[in-house]
Amino acid sequence: MNFKFVINIFAVAFLVLNxxxxxxxxxxxxWVDPVTNMKFAMxxxxxxxxxxxxxxxxxxxLDEIPHRVSMNRxxxxxxxxxxxxxxxxxxxxxxxxxxxxxxxxxxKPLYPVVSVSFYDIxxxxxxxxxxxxxxxFRLPTEAEWxxxxxxxxxxxxxxxxxxxxxxxxxxxxxxxxxxxxGTFVGHPxxxxxxxxxxxxxxxxxxxxxxxxxxxxxxxxxxxxxxxxGPPNGDLKIIRGGSWNFGARNARSFSRKTHRPELWGFSIxxxxxxxxx
Numbered sequence: 001m002n003f004k005f006v007i008n009i010f011a012v013a014f015l016v017l018n019x020x021x022x023x024x025x026x027x028x029x030x031w032v033d034p035v036t037n038m039k040f041a042m043x044x045x046x047x048x049x050x051x052x053x054x055x056x057x058x059x060x061x062l063d064e065i066p067h068r069v070s071m072n073r074x075x076x077x078x079x080x081x082x083x084x085x086x087x088x089x090x091x092x093x094x095x096x097x098x099x100x101x102x103x104x105x106x107x108k109p110l111y112p113v114v115s116v117s118f119y120d121i122x123x124x125x126x127x128x129x130x131x132x133x134x135x136x137f138r139l140p141t142e143a144e145w146x147x148x149x150x151x152x153x154x155x156x157x158x159x160x161x162x163x164x165x166x167x168x169x170x171x172x173x174x175x176x177x178x179x180x181x182g183t184f185v186g187h188p189x190x191x192x193x194x195x196x197x198x199x200x201x202x203x204x205x206x207x208x209x210x211x212x213x214x215x216x217x218x219x220x221x222x223x224x225x226x227x228x229g230p231p232n233g234d235l236k237i238i239r240g241g242s243w244n245f246g247a248r249n250a251r252s253f254s255r256k257t258h259r260p261e262l263w264g265f266s267i268x269x270x271x272x273x274x275x276x
Contacts, residue, residue, distance in 0.1 A: 035131050036089050053253065082269055205250040
């Protein structure tokens with residue numbers, strides 16, 4: 001056998017294996033749920049500084065105090081927010097809360113579902129888990145959400161320290177020193193309408209607020225591994241900002257509280273998948 005041919009075969013095999021490894025470690029491996037067609041990206045384990053960075057004007061605020069977080073295992077998170085179409089595959093197509101209906105229901109199937117409370121989502125998850133043969137689904141923890149949003153960046157947004165209406169769906173009419181003044185769309189956008197972060201996740205800034213699993217508590221400045229928040233509380237956390245809020249709320253580290261039994265026309269969610 002030709003020696004150069006053998007060398008070339010080994011070289012090609014090495015490049016293919018190395019490329020696969022890089023794909024897996026970078027978070028670009030995808031898995032699609034056969035029930036809802038939700039796509040999930042694998043997020044690599046690692047460490048990051050959770051909380052405010054140097055662009056924050058409220059340094060010292062306990063809500064966003066920086067602290068080192070270790071994520072000790074890979075996890076799978078939704079590439080997009082859960083859509084109305086995906087919600088209706090699991091739940092009934094009727095209005096979730098007739099007394100306070102969603103203004104966007106049935107407008108477009110790829111709009112993120114909104115006007116869902118934390119407890120509404122638990123019902124959705126329970127039904128989805130019952131239909132799945134090989135996976136369990138849940139809301140992300142607050143640490144998982146921020147780690148996935150940042151995608152190994154330390155800036156206010158995953159694309160840098162400034163934001164514009166070409167990069168995310170937020171209220172660009174609200175003045176903020178990290179934001180370029182722009183348009184206010186006035187409604188959610190279809191998921192994946194704006195550029196993703198480098199781990200392939202869409203709409204981590206703006207579009208709709210996203211529920212996470214944690215009860216609210218101020219941060220400690222102590223390092224922590226795989227935090228899940230306090231065991232109980234009165235308020236849950238929502239992340240990411242929305243089409244109805246300004247750029248300040250869309251920063252990677254910004255937090256907002258919401259009562260779990262309530263909902264809002266700019267609050268939705270994405271899921272984490274755990275293989276069984």
